[in-house]
Amino acid sequence: MWTFSKLRRRSALKRDDFTRLPRHVAIIMDGNGRWAKKHRLSISTGHRQGTETLREIIRHTSDLGIEALSIYAFSTENWNRSREEVAALMQLILDFFASEIDELDARNVRILILGDKAGLPDKQREVLVQAEDRTCGNTGLKLNIALNYGGRAELARAARELALLVQSGEITPAMIDERAMADHLYTHGQPDVDLLIRTSGEMRLSNFMLYQCAYAEFLFPTVLWPDFTVADYDEALRAYGGRERRFGGRTPR
Ligand code: IPE
Numbered sequence: 474m475w476t477f478s479k480l481r482r483r484s485a486l487k488r489d490d491f492t493r494l495p496r497h498v499a500i501i502m503d504g505n506g507r508w509a510k511k512h513r514l515s516i517s518t519g520h521r522q523g524t525e526t527l528r529e530i531i532r533h534t535s536d537l538g539i540e541a542l543s544i545y546a547f548s549t550e551n552w553n554r555s556r557e558e559v560a561a562l563m564q565l566i567l568d569f570f571a572s573e574i575d576e577l578d579a580r581n582v583r584i585l586i587l588g589d590k591a592g593l594p595d596k597q598r599e600v601l602v603q604a605e606d607r608t609c610g611n612t613g614l615k616l617n618i619a620l621n622y623g624g625r626a627e628l629a630r631a632a633r634e635l636a637l638l639v640q641s642g643e644i645t646p647a648m649i650d651e652r653a654m655a656d657h658l659y660t661h662g663q664p665d666v667d668l669l670i671r672t673s674g675e676m677r678l679s680n681f682m683l684y685q686c687a688y689a690e691f692l693f694p695t696v697l698w699p700d701f702t703v704a705d706y707d708e709a710l711r712a713y714g715g716r717e718r719r720f721g722g723r724t725p726r
């Protein structure tokens with residue numbers, strides 16, 4: 474498989490090099506299209522190069538002992554792209570799991586898919602369910618991969634589930650609080666997002682983890698995702714460590 478060669482400073486920083494690390498990092502991997510255009514390569518090559526970055530970032534996140542990493546791989550709106558591009562992205566899902574699942578499992582990573590798996594093609598759904606099942610007992614990094622994911626759809630789904638519980642008499646409407654909502658999201662049981670990184674300089678959420686990002690710190694590095702290095706990641710994590718988090722109060726925690 475051809476990939477653009479690049480020199481990366483790998484795993485430069487260790488856990489002890491940081492004063493404070495986030496428990497949960499979310500990444501909107503953006504800029505594959507612009508990277509491909511810049512290098513006069515096909516869009517699918519841009520996406521393929523993006524998965525090289527992803528592999529390095531997952532490794533480093535796991536090495537640092539961070540609890541959860543959520544990555545935005547395919548939104549419910551990405552179906553609006555050309556048939557060729559969607560097909561290339563679907564193929565990449567298969568290729569990514571075929572090449573990475575052994576290492577991820579060996580690293581004790583637990584894979585969880587955020588999004589509507591039922592709306593994906595059979596082959597992709599099978600591979601994803603297999604990856605989730607194989608790693609369900611793992612206790613290391615929680616790797617949330619958002620595929621066919623939309624934040625609003627996730628909230629509507631939670632509301633539907635809670636409505637059914639009310640209808641069946643298991644809970645009363647008064648029991649629907651913030652905690653109950655969180656318990657019905659794909660990320661139930663996980664901490665809120667502490668740090669959200671979106672590459673390529675775009676400054677928007679694009680329907681990603683609307684509920685979980687309520688008090689997240691945001692970073693928007695201008696680097697395109699295929700060029701995002703472990704060193705860039707370390708810089709973002711360091712910047713997070715310097716942020717004063719208030720959660721509406723006056724005393725920084
Ligand atoms: C992000 O890169 C990857 C996916 C949406 C799957 P883009 O393809 O959005 O890259 P740009 O925004 O066109 O540069």
Ligand code: IPE
Pocket residue numbers: 501502503545546547548551675677679
């Ligand atoms: C968000 O990026 C989705 C993913 C990174 C998977 P997009 O490139 O699709 O978002 P917009 O269209 O620029 O908001």
Ligand code: MG
Pocket residue numbers: 503504505
């Ligand atoms: Mg984009």
